[in-house]
Amino acid sequence: MKAVHLFIGLLALLAIAGCSDEPSDAGFAGLADEGQEHGFRQPAPGGHISLPEDWGAHPDYRIEWWYLTANLETAEGQPLGLQWTQFRQGLEPRPPGAPAPDATLWPLQSAWMAHGAVSFDGQHWFDERFARGDIGQAGATTAPLQVWLDHWQLSEMAAGRWQLSASGDGWSYDLVLIPGQQVVRHGEQGFSAKTPDGQGSMYFSLTDIAIQGEVVLDGHSYKVAGLGWLDREWSSQFLRSDQRGWDWFALRLDDGSRLMVFQVGDGDGAFRSGTWVDPQGEAHSLGTDEIELAALDYRDIKPGRVPVAWQLDIPAMGLSLRVSAPPGTYWNDGLYPYWESPVSVSGSVDGSGYMELTGYGESAE
């Protein structure tokens, strides 16, 4: 769910382009109201995830993404954060098995967007790319796994071995990923609720991808290695119009456990959900009542005020964590801007991970 907002950016772009229905309301929230998802399949409790098929695109659903964040280290031991995300936004639903539209007609059944970012030494590099679907410029296939937009791509080199490469202004990376076997299905067998009334998405993650490769920043090349977290999520629902912004955390704790937590909205009305994967690898779903989340410290950056330190408690699991972003501005200044930073964890147990914050900054007003 964490990246739903980015699609609104896409929709806005298409609206600018004059080639899609205009959003019914200004901003991203207005897109979520009922009646907007007509024709697209809705995820529901009882849905299940089947692999490897679900690595591929779901043209019968409205939105989906492949979302990798990684906490790496250079050969000198300096931390380096990295993001690669690819989104698909369906504009017209296509039933499973139906033929793709004729590419020579430059169809616009779907639009794709990719984000790439690198965070290192207090600096942040970011770029984004866009494409229309079904013409070969962007897409996702399962056998072999390939997700691409222009020359940015995640591809399966051999069984259990992937390659990821992307580049932008002043940065590039070329990485080898060993995905591992363990797949975490969030919520109810992969159906992850996003509202109290049961709307949600299909959502699974690979939490421990071994990564190594090369990152080039402003002409300097760095050998890097570390762990990545890949989210795979699809849905047909946007945020409800009374929900605004969300905060998402994916944490790798030193005791071997893994924790994913998000909250939609803020204050008492916030909807919270999460998954705790115990050191033995068993996933436990967490509901709103089980998660306590509060901002501790803010940073004033150019776009606005962003909470960069959080107190995250899961009393049932005995977790009391302080999650903080390193110094710097980790603002993905794209069509729809948001905060995406590596974080360090201290408290009842140490760890590291990634944090995404949306709904902050001027564009959220």
Next chain:
Amino acid sequence: MLLRAMLSHYRRHPLQLLALLAILTLATALWSGVWTLTSQARDSMAAGDRQLAGQQVLVRQDGKAVSVQDFADLRRNGLCVVPWLEVASDSGGARVIGLDPLAMSCAEAAPSGSGPVLDGKPFVDISEAARLAKDRPSVLRLYLATEIGHLPEGWQRQVDPAALDTGELADSFLLNLNALAVLVVLVSALLIRSVYTLGLDQRRHGLQLLERYGVQRRRLRRYLLLELSILAVLGAVPGYGLGLLLAEVLGSGFGSAMANLFDTALLATPHSVTGFLVTVAVMALVVFWCGLDLFKGGRGQTGMVRFQVPLALGALIAGAVTVLVAGSLVSAFLATALLLLGAGLVTPRLLQRLAAPHRDMAPLRLWRRRELGVLIRRLALPLVALQLAAGTVIAVHALVHTFEGTFNQWLDQRLSGDLFVEVPDGKAIVDVVPVLSQRELAANWHPVLRGQVILAGADTSSSLDLMATDSRSSLVQNWSLIEGVNSPWLAVGRGAVLVNEQLARRKGLTPGSRLILGFGEQTREVSVAGIYADYGRPAGEVMMDVEHLPQDFAPAFRSLTVTLPEGSANSRREELLASLQHAWQVDTLQVRDNETVHQLANRIFRQTFALTRAISYLTLGLAAVALLLTGWVVLGSRQWYYQLLVVWGLAGKSWFRVILTLAAELMVSIWAAAVPVGIALTWVLVQRINPLAFGWSLPMAIYPGFWLELMALLALAALMIAGAFWLRRPATGIAPALGNGEER
């Protein structure tokens, strides 16, 4: 009450009201039509320039058309290419452009994530354009939006055809049309003013009467101005609509002409209000001009002003000097305007001098001469308007005819051959040499290779078209060159090149000049052996012998020009084509015959001048109608005099003869005044404006046959005026009474 009294004039002279409205409507239609077309063309060019500023087109080295797959492949190779799908409209005129805003976001200039605003025509989403392209001609181009070092294999850069030096030429072409539109405005303003002031003159008594009844002169003038403004609006509004219609009707041909002449598409740009505002502004100026007369005393001055002759001579001299030294189109037009102004000022005075009676003339002739002098003075404005309109028509006619003649002759030279066979991709010309060597199949043949070459200059390099052929072929040796060294074809056979007139003018080349041409990595210095005419294209071109092309030169197009043996039947043609297919091992061949190419070329050039011709004839029509009308009014106001002739004992037929001769003399005077203007304007058009506007010049030619046609037309007008008088002729012997608006 006052209003009713004022408007009673038009109740008594409804024809005058109708005529005034008609002139207003037609004049507005003409200038707003031309304005709409040219501004649409300018907007199209500007829109194209904005989108493509500094960008290059990527083309496949194998010369095939690019596809969606090519686009995706190049993007996956990391190149920021953006698609541009240009689709012709169903009427063949304005086009739409399909863009992919998502793809454009990678361009450096674009802010992150933003695409262009596609708010309808001409830019639409590429999927919409692709839908239209299903049943309309279209072309897909891939623009390289960011600079990169090397291209993937199989691809090469091509300077965007729209970014050639054609922008300036296309602009000049439009300036040409706008100048014509300005002339239309000028002519129609003269006409409107003359018709209006004549009407005002007729109303003099009525207005004076109103003044005597106590209506304040200021109030009267205000009402008159209001009346004029209302008339202007009543005439201009339908005129503007008609103009838009005219633009739409002519748009298709104009669009084709723009595309053919300048590789510039006429885009379906959104309708702008500028055209309407300009129309309103022009109309306001004309009303203001007419209004000036009101405030100068209510009497229109259709006569002459002091210092007219020195002023005219000054304008003529200044215009002549400027036109000789003009280096830009704007200065050439200014000079032309000065010449026309001078001609317009001097003509009435000159004609009056010529019409001056001698003392020893027969009484009737003397009377006629005096009356002609009066008419010339009274009709000075419409007379000059008709003179300028007729002069323009003479010049445009000469230009178009000279062009057609020259072009046909040139086309015959360039297309000397019966068949043009395209060489299929991947096939070699050498494979069919044995076939073409058989005398019973082909009497003569030569290859034509086309491609691009870089002209290295001191400051900048530019891309040129290159044409290579066999300089020994008798099919090319009969080309007549504009300029050349001795035995130019021999020189070409030894490695020299020929250049087209456009390139020669642009770069100041003469036979013997030297050029540095870049073929891929290597450059070569060559000498210019001659300059050939190359009509209808903006691009510079060099022509060289096939033998001197670098080995690795990759032509974008190859064809064979073949002459069939004399008197060979259609079966021989089929046999030749079958043999070529067999030798190349292909199933089909692209073949065009001489006649088809001729027809195509002629169609293109008819379109090119259709608009110019249409405007000039419409202007002439307008001027003629106005003259008929004013002639009718003026002669009508002189009817008392003419009736005196009857009282003096002139028989009916003799009376008619006198009136007819008078009208004919007036028309011949106008014709005689128009011819020199036409000749001068022809010279300015072909020798001065055409090279500046199109890049090539034409020989000067005159067509006296057409002058006679024009005179016949004017004679017809004279006959109509005299005929109308005959119908109103007085009964013999009755003393004339002074009618309303008549003078003694």
